[in-house]
Amino acid sequence: MVSEKITVINKSGLHLRPAGELSKIAAKCPSNITLVKGEKRVNPKSVLILMSAGIMCGDEITVECDGETEEQDLKTILAAIASGLGE
Numbered sequence: 001m002v003s004e005k006i007t008v009i010n011k012s013g014l015h016l017r018p019a020g021e022l023s024k025i026a027a028k029c030p031s032n033i034t035l036v037k038g039e040k041r042v043n044p045k046s047v048l049i050l051m052s053a054g055i056m057c058g059d060e061i062t063v064e065c066d067g068e069t070e071e072q073d074l075k076t077i078l079a080a081i082a083s084g085l086g087e
Contacts, residue, residue, distance in 0.1 A: 003064040013056035030069050032065070037054075
């Protein structure tokens, strides 16, 4: 398992549009992926579950990936979040 922290830069946090974009990207990754915010641990492959985490602008989250392609998948998810997910 690999993990890394990142700060969310989207002004409105991970609302429907960026959450949907992140879910599409995560769904293409074969690893088990978990986003951690405080005590909440969510699977970003589900838009509704991802939105339930209440991730807002400025929140520091941890991205965890576990699987054969975990290193590449971690880079993919971190790059997507750092890009602002289209916003």
